Amino acid sequence: MNKLKLGYAPTRRFVFSAEDAFKYKVLIREKIESIGLDIDIVDLEGLNSEGLLYDDHINADEIIERFRQERVDAVFFPHCNFGTEDTVARVGKALGKPVLLWGPRDEAPLEDGMRLRDTQCGLFATGKVLRRFNVPFTYVTNSRVNDPVFERGFTNFIAAANVVRQFRSLRILQIGPRPSSFWTMMCNEGELLEQFGIEIHPITLVDIQRASQQIEKGNGSELAEAVDYIKAKLDYSEVTEGDVKRIAALKVAMRRYAQQTGSSAIAIQCWSSLQDAMGIMPCLANAILTDEQIPVTCETDIHGAVTSVMVQAATMNQAPTFFADLTVRHPDNPNGELLFHCGNFPLSLSVEEKPKLRKHFLFDDHSPGTHEGEIRGGDMTLARFDGDHGEYQLFLGRARGIQGPYTRGSYVWVEVNDWPLWEEKLVKGPYVHHSVGIHANAIPALYEACQYIPGLKPDPVDPTEQQIQAWLRGASM
Known part of the structure; x- marks a missing residue:
């Protein structure tokens, strides 16, 4: 970029x-x-x-x-x-x-x-x-x-302008259609193009399978580098050398397709046809690419991919995003929630020195390729670009990591200011169970960017719109 x-x-x-x-x-x-x-x-x-x-x-x-x-x-x-x-x-x-x-x-x-x-x-x-x-x-x-208020305002404006420029030139690589049972992942490709200029470049799972197989057979330097990276960063004792190579080949293939098509992000149908065709999960490949500033969203979530690009742009591309399900409430904290996905959170966020490369724990085939473990807590922004009936909004909220029970997959427990309010807003829409997180305060920049994107309304839950505006005038938040 x-x-x-x-x-x-x-x-x-x-x-x-x-x-x-x-x-x-x-x-x-x-x-x-x-x-x-x-x-x-x-x-x-x-x-x-x-x-x-x-x-x-x-x-x-x-x-x-x-x-x-x-x-x-x-x-x-x-x-x-x-x-x-x-x-x-x-x-x-x-x-x-x-x-x-x-x-x-x-x-x-x-x-x-x-x-x-x-x-x-x-x-x-x-x-x-x-x-x-x-x-x-x-x-x-x-x-x-x-005065600090000038530096704050100028810095936030530059971040907002970075969101706008990346949003206006956004192309998403779509690998496969959405899973058939995930109606929540429907999106209107024509509407995204007409209203926002967002382009979708679709390819099939066969395309990515063939490209991955060619890379795997070729044994080139790019593949070797990806294999070495996986072995250096993860405990891969539960999978085979062949599994590592296939996962690395998939990662290289996805990156090449993104570069060749000028795509800023990828949305992939991560289950279950990919497992039938290649025998692996793409979760770790998704994680590595997201760390490389090519965010990858699961279950062909196009709106999630849009969100990911906006959120990382709001930090001037200085921090990786993570793509998570809003999953279950904390067993003890009424404002606590589990952010989870099967194994796709960036390795750079892991709290473990060597997180585990494992086989999937839910699906019957238990294919290898999930990168599991807890990620670090701290202050975060959670966001979601979404819409229906021709109207689009950007959900914005802040959270902080808290302690919680162990669970499988990539995860972090967080606390928000008023979970019942969040839950009501998310259920009543136009949102779904997917969100994008980042370990930074990206909310003011994303809020400001919306005024330059006709047809996109900011929808902050915490801080409120009035609190964001006051912060930009110099107040604390």
Whole structure:
């Protein structure tokens, strides 16, 4: 994944201090670079002598052309004084990318009563004009350059923009149809394309079987690397060397198909035809690929794959997701719940030094390929993109790991603020029993991203929408 590109378009208005605006252009640039985000910044240098957006000296068309040529993913319009609201709005409208509006807090008037910037006043003006142009935008509270609320808001905006850019270019590799008995996994492929531009690239289980067999017979370096990785990371004493090789070959085949088709995620029919054809479960292959930032969802869960890409993008792809069933309530904790799947959670999350590679414990054939064990707890985000009847929502909630009984498969017990409320919301829909977790607070970025995705409504259960908004203004959460 290429770095996110941010268009940096600092703006001023001619009636206020040009010198002070230039000073703040430099200070703000230095601040956002110091945050340490892995992004590329495209500025206005060379378009005029100041590198600032202001009327009569640089027009919207020149800025739009530069940002389009550079393929920016989002635009930041820091108001270094009052700013030029009409040009800001024209650029924002033409680009159609996420827009960040903010300006540094004004100092006290000078001794003679003159004011150098009137930045806050200009923010009011630009906000109104952006609305006139139907440009959605993110706003960070008028604050000083080094105030924590600015860094928080800027960082969250970049993460939200990363969600939007990956969502807008999303293609999912679908390996096989959904299991016939899983009506919950129905999705409307045409609707996903029409409403969101999400593409599905379907292949059959025969395709992946043939590709895996060719890789297994070929004994190439990629296969050898995957075999060595499995043997180094897992206790595989319960399965055969042949099983390890077939699982590794499947992992390599899935990755190649994803790369060849330009797919960001995979949804696979993990049972039961695959076991009949290949004699293995894909769970461990799913786990390894998810650790490699190609999330794989079970039971051909297309909406789950969409969720996975969004959630990992909200952390700037710095943490792996895990794909889980919401399974049973904790035997003692009324707000506790088991997050589980047969054996697909990323190895990097395991609490054991060498988790077990085992045979499946439920199905009659007991095929090998499940990666079992508990994963670490801590604070997590749980999310689910889902919809029906043409309406889509993004469920958002926070959880933390707790102690609970041993169970088979990949699992972690979690506690939430009010499980009966969660349960009611999930049952009444449009959700299902699948969720995506990540060990990070991805909720504010996902919430903010929704305003740039027409047709997707955020549905936070904890924190509430009001708490998220207050946090973005600087409150604790």
